[in-house]
Amino acid sequence: MGEKFSDHVVFGPDINLDKEVVLDYDGTRLTEAKAEEIASRNSELRSAQTKNN
Numbered sequence: 001m002g003e004k005f006s007d008h009v010v011f012g013p014d015i016n017l018d019k020e021v022v023l024d025y026d027g028t029r030l031t032e033a034k035a036e037e038i039a040s041r042n043s044e045l046r047s048a049q050t051k052n053n
Contacts, residue, residue, distance in 0.1 A: 011035070017030055017031055017032045017035060018032065
């Protein structure tokens with residue numbers, strides 16, 4: 001198995017998840033679709049936090 005990274009990982013826009021194998025905390029492979037879903041959710045959370053501050 002590969003290296004264990006911290007719980008918080010930031011990927012740049014140049015990572016190709018079709019070629020790179022990236023596993024989430026439970027061992028599931030991260031796909032482009034899942035990465036887009038996570039990015040969208042994070043963006044929504046940041047917007048909500050900005051409105052509350």
